[in-house]
Amino acid sequence: MLRLSHARVFPRSFTAARSLLTTTRLSTDAVAYARPLPPGALPAYDLAVELINGDAAAKRAKVERLHAELEKTGEDVEKTKLEKALEKLEIESEINLPEVRWNFKNGLLDLSKPVHRHMLERSWRNEGRLDKLMERVYQMHVVPDILPELHPTLDLRVNFSLALTSEEVTPLSKSPVNLEDVEPGVFLGPEQTSKPPTLKAQVYHTDTRLYTLLMVDPDVPSPATKSFHTYVHCLMPNIPLSVLETSITLPTSSSDSALQYVPPHPQQGTPYHRYTLLLLPQTSPAPLALSALPSREAFDVRAFVKEHKLDGPGGGIFFWRGVWDESVSKIYQEVLALPEPKYGKPPKFDPYVDEAGNRSRKYI
Known part of the structure; x- marks a missing residue:
């Protein structure tokens, strides 16, 4: 009888790349972000990074346009709305970048940046x-x-x-x-x-x-x-x-x-x-x-x-x-500089004990 194995079989190149990624993640000696996989080691990773960078670039272009629009706006409600929209867009333009996430995970925060403030608050609210x-x-x-x-x-x-x-x-x-x-x-x-x-x-x-x-x-x-x-x-x-x-x-x-x-x-x-x-x-x-x-x-x-x-x-x-x-x-x-008080439960009332603390005879 032919027995089917439930183990998944990966191409040799994928296995090697996954091993390299794991090793890089476990290293805590790095003081600056370095791409975990060299270009070409894992095509899927290359495409993911390309997609993230493209999305970030598109949002950064919108950020620049909003900055220019904000400079022309006076002190009113419209300016406040634009400032909130600008901060939201700045966060979205950076939050998926691998370097930003690596820096946050390793405690390399710059809280003057909206994205790091957002990630710090999200971590406090969502991680327990x-x-x-x-x-x-x-x-x-x-x-x-x-x-x-x-x-x-x-x-x-x-x-x-x-x-x-x-x-x-x-x-x-x-x-x-x-x-x-x-x-x-x-x-x-x-x-x-x-x-x-x-x-x-x-x-x-x-x-x-x-x-x-x-x-x-x-x-x-x-x-x-x-x-x-x-x-x-x-x-x-x-x-x-x-x-x-x-x-x-x-x-x-x-x-x-x-x-x-x-x-x-x-x-x-x-x-x-x-x-x-x-x-x-x-x-x-x-x-x-x-x-x-x-x-x-x-x-x-x-x-x-x-x-x-x-x-x-x-x-x-x-x-x-x-x-x-x-x-x-x-x-x-x-x-x-006060006398220390002491508290406790009041003594249980005993109907057979008089004010002097003497117990009366049960039978007369």
């Missing part, structure tokens, strides 16, 4: 980072507990490693986490967050815009209401950000317009706390002037956002979780 963030934001009810909704337009990253000692990076009995690029929703020990993190807010607009940063804890117990209230750990308005200006340094001292960073201090006997960073765009180009700094205790995020018109579209969000350990006592003593 934004999905993981929002999945955990909704799973842990950060939204809607703090704000009714938020649709991020920037990639907010948190780095706690720069200011910590080796002992603080991985305290005893703590599972190690990546403190250089913290994952949303992970547990961090109070020692690991005792110093302000360095933040990177990757926005995708070229112009400089102002943002306000809030760091809040919505899980602080309130004995008066027998519920929880929100505590402000940091408030910082008027942060200038652009695609090339992304670093944020948190204030280490309070001023007329900012509240310094207070390290997380989850109270003993409470469930985990959700330490949340909100980076909200200011709708006005003028700096935000706070008439008075809010109280850290019982802070109303929604009212603050509405009052200062920070409820525009977009922004950024990030959070991690924390629970009490022995190091919290040091924060209360040295940073807050």
Whole structure:
């Protein structure tokens, strides 16, 4: 009986070319793009490159015509439309070029170029980072507990490693986490967050815009209401950000317009706390002037956002979780200068115990 093999048979020249392409892809020593296959090694590849280059050249010609048309247009709505169309066409003219894709894959980015900005934002939105963030934001009810909704337009990253000692990076009995690029929703020990993190807010607009940063804890117990209230750990308005200006340094001292960073201090006997960073765009180009700094205790995020018109579209969000350990006592003593509270479930009512704690006899 004749048995048919399911293995595919390729021409010898195709096999050799495919091997050469694989070897080239695995090489990480290259510092500049080089065509992976020499002309003639694989005719199909040559035709694909020719087609891509032809399409790019045709679109570049349209870009030149749009540039000339834009120079003749005044400051009006029509000019704004032309600028958007021009940027879209510039992206389309370069996004399929092998060199552009190779540079992006190898981290050789020039964010002054529309195509690199577009690819960076597309990677953030489509390759899992934004999905993981929002999945955990909704799973842990950060939204809607703090704000009714938020649709991020920037990639907010948190780095706690720069200011910590080796002992603080991985305290005893703590599972190690990546403190250089913290994952949303992970547990961090109070020692690991005792110093302000360095933040990177990757926005995708070229112009400089102002943002306000809030760091809040919505899980602080309130004995008066027998519920929880929100505590402000940091408030910082008027942060200038652009695609090339992304670093944020948190204030280490309070001023007329900012509240310094207070390290997380989850109270003993409470469930985990959700330490949340909100980076909200200011709708006005003028700096935000706070008439008075809010109280850290019982802070109303929604009212603050509405009052200062920070409820525009977009922004950024990030959070991690924390629970009490022995190091919290040091924060209360040295940073807050307050007695450390302790919480727990109220004792179960026993009808047979009097006010003095004496149990009455069951039978008389």
